Amino acid sequence: MHPHIAEAVKKPDLISLESDLACLRFETMKIYSALGAVRHLLDTRAVQPGDTLIDSSSGIYAQALALACHRYGMKCHIVGSTTVDRSTRVQLEILGATLEQVAPSKNLRLDQELRVRRIAEILAANPSYHWMRQYHDAIHYYGYREVAASIDAGIPTGPLALVGGVGSGASTGAIATYLREAGRDVKLVGVQPFGSVTFGSEHVADPDMIIAGIGSAIEFQNVRHDLYDRVHWVNFDCAVSGAVALLRTSGIFAGLSAGAAYLSALWERRGDGSRTYVFIAADTGHRYVDSAYARHEQALDIDTLKPHEITSLDRLRHPWSTTAWPATP
Incomplete structure (x- = not known):
């Protein structure tokens, strides 16, 4: 079970x-990636239950991270692309995750840059948040x-x-x-x-x-x-x-x-x-x-x-x- x-x-x-x-x-x-990364962070005491995890996503990773946070008693905040669909938005809301979507962009590069820039602003205002860095951190290999x-x-x-x-x-x-x-x-x-x-x-x-x-x-x-x-x-x-x-x-x-x-x-x-x-x-x-x-x-x-x-x-x-x-x- x-x-x-x-x-x-x-x-x-x-x-x-x-x-x-x-x-x-x-x-x-990406649930493997999110679960493995969150479990590693908890095991190494880089984060504690109840902490807020934040990352950028165009949709799939957002759902995965929200489920991983739900699994381990964490809070979740997603800076999302405009491509995050209604089904994902509703699931995130019910799971207790918060989502903010950046303004529509003409191309993928600008969309990703806007999301990363917004994360930097949020972290500056909330230094206790942990940035999952799905695009950069090797902890996403573990799962x-x-x-x-x-x-x-x-x-x-x-x-x-x-x-x-x-x-x-x-x-x-x-x-x-x-x-x-x-x-x-x-x-x-x-x-x-x-x-x-x-x-x-x-x-x-x-x-x-x-x-x-x-x-x-x-x-x-x-x-x-x-x-x-x-x-x-x-x-x-x-x-x-x-x-x-x-x-x-x-x-x-x-x-x-x-x-x-x-x-x-x-x-x-x-x-x-x-x-x-x-x-x-x-x-x-x-x-x-x-x-x-x-x-x-x-x-x-x-x-x-x-x-x-x-x-x-x-x-x-x-x-x-x-x-x-x-x-x-």
Whole structure:
């Protein structure tokens, strides 16, 4: 029996699509990050029960941190993007978390900068608050040790390839780290949107992309670039096509980052069949229904899609590019 709903919701499902292809499907992946980080802070007495934890979020992490605070008796304040939807806002309110949303911005970079600036103002006025720094602090790695253990137990012995969104670095990077520590041979493939500074695609815009959680418009300090073996940049149309194909072929209803990871995993598998491929579906598809899934009739046949294989970042281009990492600037 689970002691709290957060412990139940965090559990992923490892789903076999083919003998050498599996999907690690989460309801909401960042609960692992939030629970692990809050537990570590309490264990090290960096915070005390009843303290206020604060962070910035575009939605998914806000819900995860609110649940972690509810689990451990903490207060929660979120500086949110305008993309935080009504469902999340209502849940935060009922869970006792407070939310303030920054003014609408023309681009992701300005939105993230405004949120971080507002956090600095709040901390100056409330020095007892603890900033969780999901984009920067390595404590967000800790919660994923359990995920790595479940993959290690669920996937037969042999080489692995882990494919998924880079995000703040505290998901794919952490899982690969713990798997490698357990002795597994792991090829780590990171998925990025165009326009993300994390792996140098900020000069190639994709105004339709709405999966900001897998990329960044500001530097994320807890991304360890040396962990990654390959990187894929996938645009909105390809991500939608991948997500629709994933739902159609497997019944898995997941977010756009899962669609991008599915495409990337299939492509990597074509070039190297010596590994078992595990791609990550970090959230469900519900918040993408109107913006993406409603366009399913326009989705491209993924068998006709292939990435541009590049050797330097100045050759990045739509709709999909990939390279071994590190790449030439």
